[in-house]
Amino acid sequence: MSLLVMKFGGSSVGTPERMQRVARRILERQQEGHQIVVVVSAMGDTTDDLIDQSKQLNPNPPAREMDMLLTTGEQISIALLSMTIHQLGGQAVSYTGWQAGFRTEPVHGKARITDIQADRVIRSLDEGQIVIVAGFQGMSEDGEITTFGRGGSDTTAVALAAAVQADRCEIYTDVDGVYSTDPRVVKCARKLEEISYDEMLELAHLGAAVLHPRAVEYAKHNNVCLVVRSSFTYNEGTEVKEEAVMEQGIVVRGIAFDKNVARISLLGAQDIPGILAKVFGALANNGIDVDIIVQSGVADGKADFSFSVSNNDIAKALRVIEDLRSEVPFREATSEENLVKVSIVGAGMVSHPGVAAKMFETISQLGVSIKMVSTSEIKCSCVIEAGPLNEVVRALHTAYNLDTEEQAFVGGPQDRRE
Amino acid sequence: MSLLVMKFGGSSVGTPERMQRVARRILERQQEGHQIVVVVSAMGDTTDDLIDQSKQLNPNPPAREMDMLLTTGEQISIALLSMTIHQLGGQAVSYTGWQAGFRTEPVHGKARITDIQADRVIRSLDEGQIVIVAGFQGMSEDGEITTFGRGGSDTTAVALAAAVQADRCEIYTDVDGVYSTDPRVVKCARKLEEISYDEMLELAHLGAAVLHPRAVEYAKHNNVCLVVRSSFTYNEGTEVKEEAVMEQGIVVRGIAFDKNVARISLLGAQDIPGILAKVFGALANNGIDVDIIVQSGVADGKADFSFSVSNNDIAKALRVIEDLRSEVPFREATSEENLVKVSIVGAGMVSHPGVAAKMFETISQLGVSIKMVSTSEIKCSCVIEAGPLNEVVRALHTAYNLDTEEQAFVGGPQDRRE
Numbered sequence: 001m002s003l004l005v006m007k008f009g010g011s012s013v014g015t016p017e018r019m020q021r022v023a024r025r026i027l028e029r030q031q032e033g034h035q036i037v038v039v040v041s042a043m044g045d046t047t048d049d050l051i052d053q054s055k056q057l058n059p060n061p062p063a064r065e066m067d068m069l070l071t072t073g074e075q076i077s078i079a080l081l082s083m084t085i086h087q088l089g090g091q092a093v094s095y096t097g098w099q100a101g102f103r104t105e106p107v108h109g110k111a112r113i114t115d116i117q118a119d120r121v122i123r124s125l126d127e128g129q130i131v132i133v134a135g136f137q138g139m140s141e142d143g144e145i146t147t148f149g150r151g152g153s154d155t156t157a158v159a160l161a162a163a164v165q166a167d168r169c170e171i172y173t174d175v176d177g178v179y180s181t182d183p184r185v186v187k188c189a190r191k192l193e194e195i196s197y198d199e200m201l202e203l204a205h206l207g208a209a210v211l212h213p214r215a216v217e218y219a220k221h222n223n224v225c226l227v228v229r230s231s232f233t234y235n236e237g238t239e240v241k242e243e244a245v246m247e248q249g250i251v252v253r254g255i256a257f258d259k260n261v262a263r264i265s266l267l268g269a270q271d272i273p274g275i276l277a278k279v280f281g282a283l284a285n286n287g288i289d290v291d292i293i294v295q296s297g298v299a300d301g302k303a304d305f306s307f308s309v310s311n312n313d314i315a316k317a318l319r320v321i322e323d324l325r326s327e328v329p330f331r332e333a334t335s336e337e338n339l340v341k342v343s344i345v346g347a348g349m350v351s352h353p354g355v356a357a358k359m360f361e362t363i364s365q366l367g368v369s370i371k372m373v374s375t376s377e378i379k380c381s382c383v384i385e386a387g388p389l390n391e392v393v394r395a396l397h398t399a400y401n402l403d404t405e406e407q408a409f410v411g412g413p414q415d416r417r418e
Numbered sequence: 419m420s421l422l423v424m425k426f427g428g429s430s431v432g433t434p435e436r437m438q439r440v441a442r443r444i445l446e447r448q449q450e451g452h453q454i455v456v457v458v459s460a461m462g463d464t465t466d467d468l469i470d471q472s473k474q475l476n477p478n479p480p481a482r483e484m485d486m487l488l489t490t491g492e493q494i495s496i497a498l499l500s501m502t503i504h505q506l507g508g509q510a511v512s513y514t515g516w517q518a519g520f521r522t523e524p525v526h527g528k529a530r531i532t533d534i535q536a537d538r539v540i541r542s543l544d545e546g547q548i549v550i551v552a553g554f555q556g557m558s559e560d561g562e563i564t565t566f567g568r569g570g571s572d573t574t575a576v577a578l579a580a581a582v583q584a585d586r587c588e589i590y591t592d593v594d595g596v597y598s599t600d601p602r603v604v605k606c607a608r609k610l611e612e613i614s615y616d617e618m619l620e621l622a623h624l625g626a627a628v629l630h631p632r633a634v635e636y637a638k639h640n641n642v643c644l645v646v647r648s649s650f651t652y653n654e655g656t657e658v659k660e661e662a663v664m665e666q667g668i669v670v671r672g673i674a675f676d677k678n679v680a681r682i683s684l685l686g687a688q689d690i691p692g693i694l695a696k697v698f699g700a701l702a703n704n705g706i707d708v709d710i711i712v713q714s715g716v717a718d719g720k721a722d723f724s725f726s727v728s729n730n731d732i733a734k735a736l737r738v739i740e741d742l743r744s745e746v747p748f749r750e751a752t753s754e755e756n757l758v759k760v761s762i763v764g765a766g767m768v769s770h771p772g773v774a775a776k777m778f779e780t781i782s783q784l785g786v787s788i789k790m791v792s793t794s795e796i797k798c799s800c801v802i803e804a805g806p807l808n809e810v811v812r813a814l815h816t817a818y819n820l821d822t823e824e825q826a827f828v829g830g831p832q833d834r835r836e
Contacts, residue, residue, distance in 0.1 A: 016471075016474045016475055019475060020475070050494070053434075053494075053498060054497070054498060054501055056434045057434055057437060057438070057498055057501050057502045057505060058501040058502060058504055058505035059505075061501040061504065061505075062500070062501065062504055064511070065497045065498075065500045065501045065504070065512060066497070066501075068493060068496065068497035068500070068512050068514075069493075069494060069497035069498065069501075071493075072490035072493045072494050072497075075486060075487075075489075075490045075493070076468070076471075076487060076490050078486065079472070079483045079484070079486035079487035079490075080471060080472060080475055080487065082480070082483045082486070083472055083475050083476040083479040083480065083483045083484075083487075084475045084476060086476055086479065086480055086483070087475060087476035087477075087479075093482070094483060094486050096486075096563075099561060099563075120561070143517055143538070145514075145517075
């Protein structure tokens, strides 16, 4: 008998009909001979509704009380899902995060899991129960209710899969797998049968929001076999694993993009020792995430360099830099908003020369200029203006032989709200 | 410094404005120099909404999962109330039932409290926090979430008051105290300054649903000074205590009524030994609560007797009796539905002869016939037809000198939904 973790997002259980469909799906999996642990998120808009309610009373509520409030969303889901399974003749028991043994750091809003005491879950499995666990939540050592932050239900599922040594962790979502790129942009996007943890991490970080990056990291670290599949169809889905096979003639696994990019350039900065550490240290201390950094060379003791931040951070970032002027003298700081980053990802790139060159060529053939470039062993990213993004993604998709003849399946509503 | 428990029902926190009013009220009490523990119920219709949601998925859900579901209602309340207090500049911390140390029997839907480990609450009080505890819920020894059943938030408040040795337990509701009778029936009903636990128990059991009987029992047992007062006004409220002073010239404290009464009569029953034990044992085993029992005498070895049940139990009760016919032969079982029970309550009745006689006289002067009578040391109840109930209550209220010149205050909406 194998042990399966099944994770369902909020929109998969957003209506009574959907809740019933999920319950039937779970029972089918059980009848196939699996022991089942289910992780479920808050239903539909519950989390957002609770946030709205709280904002009316306190625009800036304490994180502790926010955790107290938001964890009720998943608690409602697990109770209703368990009832639905009972109604269909199954045996199920629901557990909150603390009941399921999730211990976390004593932090609110984005606690990390420190330990999972899964004996209660295992005992219920041994009794033949379907165990339904509330996603996204745990308890600190001092008995405080904590949450993992948005997307945390994926992490709950993967961490629990590792703790109970599950054979598979299936993440049910609104698309039937991980695609070579966003099927809403490229209709002939390719569903991937397999993808490596590292590739998935790049895709997740780069904006292909099918799986939360932290969940992928957790899966990689614990070698959990992860499957992304649709809660609306019975298609096979995409397996995320250590070593993923690449089809013949294909080097790039997928194309990701991030629409929320701005560039800041520091021109004529005095090239004093530690200048980069000073600038990026100050930005980090102010909570600004910097993505790509490009230094374009030094002449006459003056350096020019550029970096990318998200659009919403640009005003703050420029203020931080202006405040540094006395320490780090520079001629001018310029900025450009509303850019996008497009990236090709593939574990095989490192052993295939010319992959990046083809990307630059494809983009320039469209008359689009590349503003920044960043590369790693498994990806190459270009920052370009926003306008031609879709055109660029489609061209790259074709250039790297990713197009299929079929039209990609896009299921129900977006399931990435939690 | 004194220690105060303040309990607010669901309608007192049913809207953002009400939540804010409650928060201000709590902060005022704190500024008067009290340490404050707050117990709060689920907001407005939350509990009923959750029940409706569950019924759509499972008309007969497991009690365990129902507890899992319903306890989220109070958890939402405590988080939002805490946030509101923070917004107004106060320091507050919310605790679920299990966090506040409520340990219960391993029963779902109506667990009894076995123990309160209040050290966490006391620690927070010592830190100057306002402690906000979710009503109606606890945890069994094996870590299961349990509830006390409806009205359980009153019990939470009283039990917590006993556990932390509070000086007072204030129950805030939609009326400004306990009245001599329902002010909706008798406009000149009298607000009582004091009432004894025993009198309050009779009034609570008899349908004057201001306080849950279990909470009153708990208060009596632990000698908790209980105050019922309005969350809408600053009036003094009613103190519920061991010995309550009675005003000069008044023997009856209040008049209660129960609108949901039916009578069953067993006529010509063979007077075999243990016949009453057989009949009422069988009814109890079938979960039927019997209130008044009257045996009207034995002649020729045949007995007639009557008893009252609630209207909804009548069909079931008649079936149970019919099933007993072979064991307990009887001539005929008759029944009468839609009756009411009206009761006078007063600890002084026992030392004042003629109190009951005045009741019978007052009722019969209205041309109303009395179908059953039951008396105890502190009360006298009559079952009558439903039609003239209001008229009877008004006449009794006048007969026992309970009328005031003022019109009774009836506050916001009914606050007895939990």
